[in-house]
Amino acid sequence: MSVELMVWDESAPISRDQARAAYLAVKKSEPVAGDVPEVAKELPGVVTVYPGHVLVTMDLDTMDEMSAQVFTVARAHGLVCYDPQRDLVHNVTPLGVYEGMQLHTGDGMIVHDPDLGLVHDVLATMSPQNPFVTLVNFGRHFIQVSPGYELEYKEEALARTMVAELAEVQRAFHEYATGDRSFLARHDWTA
Structure with missing residues (x-):
């Protein structure tokens, strides 16, 4: 095929x-x-x-x-x-603020410096065949989500939260990619 x-x-x-x-x-x-x-x-x-x-x-x-x-x-x-x-x-374009940022999906896609529209759209593809989406800045921090919208963020330590809707996940990923950390204050995170 x-x-x-x-x-x-x-x-x-x-x-x-x-x-x-x-x-x-x-x-x-x-x-x-x-x-x-x-x-x-x-x-x-x-x-x-x-x-x-x-x-x-x-x-x-x-x-x-x-x-x-x-x-x-x-x-x-x-x-x-x-x-x-x-x-x-x-x-x-438009790109996030982190040069070299990578988008990884559970179905094997890896994109260096993904555009913000792609990040938004790929989040809607999560499924059993695509069980996670991650934006990573190697050696610095990352944000990741899995179906059921368990959101994980790691900078110094790994923190987790549950998010109710895809739109909020997309908003958090957009903020992360653009250097805005508002998503951290909007949710209750646990270690």
């Missing part, structure tokens, strides 16, 4: 709906022959070039490792990346 990612240029961040529509439109079009864009030469997997878009196909077994490479190349070139399997869009 194979999976796909699509990369292309956008002038501003786009929604998952816009990314999905672009992907579906490209899938209905014909690939182009001839000159291959520079970015296509750097991408792993099987690369197919469409007008203004590059489709990367990879094996399911190598998806996690190769997806991380595609995300990195796309970001380096200022390109959007759409993951149709997860229905997630990786925009170039």
Whole structure:
């Protein structure tokens, strides 16, 4: 079985709906022959070039490792990346305040310097197949959540709290990513 990612240029961040529509439109079009864009030469997997878009196909077994490479190349070139399997869009901006921050999911996705929209959207994908989402600044601190919305934060010591709704989890992750620690005062934390 194979999976796909699509990369292309956008002038501003786009929604998952816009990314999905672009992907579906490209899938209905014909690939182009001839000159291959520079970015296509750097991408792993099987690369197919469409007008203004590059489709990367990879094996399911190598998806996690190769997806991380595609995300990195796309970001380096200022390109959007759409993951149709997860229905997630990786925009170039806006980013959090921590350079090198990583997003990890329980289903194997790792993204360096994730955009804030991706962080928001990926939190809604938690399930038995994706049992956690973590934002980590290695050697400094992290925030993590698991289904049932058990929120964990660690800086000096690990603290836990239960959060009632996804929207509050998304708010806490956004605050963490932007350097705002208001989420710490809003909840009762236990060691």
